[in-house]
Amino acid sequence: DIVAALAPGGRGSLLAGKRVLVDAGPTHEPIDPVRFIGNRSSGRMGFAVAAAAAAQGAEVVLVAGPVALATPAGVRRVDVRSAAEMHTAVLAEAGAADIFIATAAVADYRPETVSPSKLKKTGGAIELKLVQNADILADVAALPGRPFVVGFAAETDNVEGYARGKLERKNLDMIAANRVADNIGFECAENALLLLWDGGREELERADKQVLAARLIERIAERYRPRGG
Amino acid sequence: DIVAALAPGGRGSLLAGKRVLVDAGPTHEPIDPVRFIGNRSSGRMGFAVAAAAAAQGAEVVLVAGPVALATPAGVRRVDVRSAAEMHTAVLAEAGAADIFIATAAVADYRPETVSPSKLKKTGGAIELKLVQNADILADVAALPGRPFVVGFAAETDNVEGYARGKLERKNLDMIAANRVADNIGFECAENALLLLWDGGREELERADKQVLAARLIERIAERYRPRGG
Numbered sequence: 001d002i003v004a005a006l007a008p009g010g011r012g013s014l015l016a017g018k019r020v021l022v023d024a025g026p027t028h029e030p031i032d033p034v035r036f037i038g039n040r041s042s043g044r045m046g047f048a049v050a051a052a053a054a055a056q057g058a059e060v061v062l063v064a065g066p067v068a069l070a071t072p073a074g075v076r077r078v079d080v081r082s083a084a085e086m087h088t089a090v091l092a093e094a095g096a097a098d099i100f101i102a103t104a105a106v107a108d109y110r111p112e113t114v115s116p117s118k119l120k121k122t123g124g125a126i127e128l129k130l131v132q133n134a135d136i137l138a139d140v141a142a143l144p145g146r147p148f149v150v151g152f153a154a155e156t157d158n159v160e161g162y163a164r165g166k167l168e169r170k171n172l173d174m175i176a177a178n179r180v181a182d183n184i185g186f187e188c189a190e191n192a193l194l195l196l197w198d199g200g201r202e203e204l205e206r207a208d209k210q211v212l213a214a215r216l217i218e219r220i221a222e223r224y225r226p227r228g229g
Numbered sequence: 230d231i232v233a234a235l236a237p238g239g240r241g242s243l244l245a246g247k248r249v250l251v252d253a254g255p256t257h258e259p260i261d262p263v264r265f266i267g268n269r270s271s272g273r274m275g276f277a278v279a280a281a282a283a284a285q286g287a288e289v290v291l292v293a294g295p296v297a298l299a300t301p302a303g304v305r306r307v308d309v310r311s312a313a314e315m316h317t318a319v320l321a322e323a324g325a326a327d328i329f330i331a332t333a334a335v336a337d338y339r340p341e342t343v344s345p346s347k348l349k350k351t352g353g354a355i356e357l358k359l360v361q362n363a364d365i366l367a368d369v370a371a372l373p374g375r376p377f378v379v380g381f382a383a384e385t386d387n388v389e390g391y392a393r394g395k396l397e398r399k400n401l402d403m404i405a406a407n408r409v410a411d412n413i414g415f416e417c418a419e420n421a422l423l424l425l426w427d428g429g430r431e432e433l434e435r436a437d438k439q440v441l442a443a444r445l446i447e448r449i450a451e452r453y454r455p456r457g458g
Contacts, residue, residue, distance in 0.1 A: 034383065035267070036269070037264065037265070038257075039263045112354065117386050118409070126358075126359050127356045129354055
């Protein structure tokens with residue numbers, strides 16, 4: 001039923017029998033037992049995407065960073081904190097997935113050393129040395145029998161140019177880009193998305209994240225082709 | 230009515246006519262528009278303290294860092310994000326306060342520079358230079374006509390020794406110390422507090438944060454003496 005399937009937030013069977021893996025939320029990179037480097041991702045977009053995939057009949061696993069959100073109905077949730085934990089959890093599930101939708105705002109860097117006890121104020125300036133985290137998207141896209149991979153890009157500037165570059169560089173099947181600004185994107189209920197794929201683009205206009213997530217899942221279902229060997 | 234006043238979470242008039250200023254929650258020190266240095270304070274203890282002070286008749290102002298908590302009934306709330314914003318908001322209110330209860334986990338350090346656009350991955354390791362934030366507790370305690378000042382200390386090690394040192398060094402009237410560990414302290418509903426003051430100590434045993442907050446407010450009301458010149 002095409003009409004029902006296209007209704008915003010509606011239920012359908014566009015992804016019946018498909019296994020969908022979603023990562024969502026921020027990661028927290030520990031500095032010591034109480035301090036961390038985080039980011040302003042609320043996880044709302046990813047949780048809405050997981051719910052929309054389940055509503056279209058998919059079997060959904062949601063790997064979630066530290067967020068204050070309820071698990072969507074019918075979704076299996078794996079909670080993680082750091083980028084390293086998210087990498088481990090996603091790679092453990094990716095082999096069995098048909099589609100991987102990477103909405104998480106994974107930290108690119110982590111502190112080189114983690115203090116086992118709370119750091120004391122020492123006076124003056126200090127240097128925090130940061131080292132790169134593993135690239136979850138690139139590692140999933142390099143798997144033999146890889147899933148169909150959809151990335152996200154949250155940018156403050158040159159959104160389309162950067163997102164197109166990431167699509168190609170990381171060998172993604174599709175990327176959903178959004179501009180981070182006041183009252184849109186991170187930490188708020190509304191968003192707008194620009195979808196890009198090899199040779200195509202489509203703008204999904206500003207809407208509630210649940211409506212957008214339902215539209216995104218419809219577009220992914222249309223463009224999905226098995227990639228697995 | 231002593232019995233009603235001492236009932237956990239009960240209402241009373243122990244602080245009737247007093248103006249109580251509470252700071253609560255973490256601070257987020259921006260690195261760029263999406264990344265920040267944060268800490269694992271949930272703000273729950275501070276919000277419970279504000280609610281308990283209001284329940285004892287105080288006029289309460291709550292300066293809150295970024296938390297996902299509802300404002301307690303009868304409390305005036307000022308939202309802030311960074312340590313610098315919290316310093317400004319607290320100092321603006323402290324002159325009029327009879328009692329200042331500093332529960333917030335204020336960042337000691339902030340990135341020296343804040344990037345106006347999202348930082349890109351550059352490869353390899355990077356150094357993040359951090360500089361000290363102003364000390365809110367010390368600055369309030371140094372005010373002419375200062376309020377009665379109650380500090381908090383969340384520690385992983387040597388809790389009493391460090392808290393006693395902070396009480397003296399920052400010239401506080403009382404300090405409430407707690408140990409941060411798994412399932413106690415930050416990001417959880419229960420806590421235990423060790424109260425220290427010049428020449429005295431009292432342990433408040435592990436309990437729900439709302440019960441503990443009510444007991445803490447009773448002890449503050451007992452020990453309160455105007456400090457203002």
